[in-house]
Amino acid sequence: MIGYLTGTTIHETETGIILDVRGVGYAVATTDATKAWASMQGQVSLFIHTIVRETALDLYGFETDNELYFFKKLLEVSGIGPRSGLGIIGLASTDTLHQAILKNNIDFLTSVPGIGKKTAERMCIELSDKLKDYTPEKEHASNDTDTDVVDALVALGYSPAQAYKALEHLDESHGSVNERITEALKHL
Incomplete structure (x- = not known):
């Protein structure tokens, strides 16, 4: 499994970026914010979640390990797939998402395309206990x-x-x- 990549952003795609790692281009799905950030940076390092399917190997890239952690927790919720999970991560910072889930802020969570009221409610119920070990981001x-x-x-x-x-x-x-x-x- 691929868990971390460092390379140069060589192309933006509709769903993310192409990351050149020592001559190999990896298609990595990212949030819009990560795509914009990676395009500005040149050399980037991303935490990767790999999903292996019968016909594809999908890579999802995140700037921080907190984003990756949150993404994995979201995938545990029934009705949330990788694309929806990426949309939720792209909605706001993980600290803001954490607070929205703990406070059952359904309106905020349903602003993601594909996330309806029932899925948002399920997310709050299922994740409120699972996110107890979440550590807020420590940034400058x-x-x-x-x-x-x-x-x-x-x-x-x-x-x-x-x-x-x-x-x-x-x-x-x-x-x-x-x-x-x-x-x-x-x-x-």
Whole structure:
């Protein structure tokens, strides 16, 4: 099984990226935010979840081990497949998703295409106990700020990819979350 890949993003696909690892191109399905991030970075490292089917070998890539952990937990819920799981992970940060599940925020969870009210309710019921060992992400303050900015822009209806692209235009002089959101909105 493939669990981790480091390489260069050479192409964006509809569902993710092609990652060149020492001359071999791996098609990796990612969230829109991860796709935008990987395209900006050049050299990236992704945590990989491999799904082997009779006719295919599917790779799903994540920036953090928390995203991978969450994805695996989502796949345990009846009615959630890899595509829906990826959509849920792409909705917001894992910390925000964790809180939404614990607080039974059905409206937030049903904003993912393909996730209806019953599936969202099932997700909250089945995952509330399974996520007790979840550890919130420990990132640098600037990354926390950027995560908050992306979450806010997504809540306003922008895609994660649009939010990350707006962050590219910001400089460090915009320190607070509110300042960064205001400035990011000017670039959307």
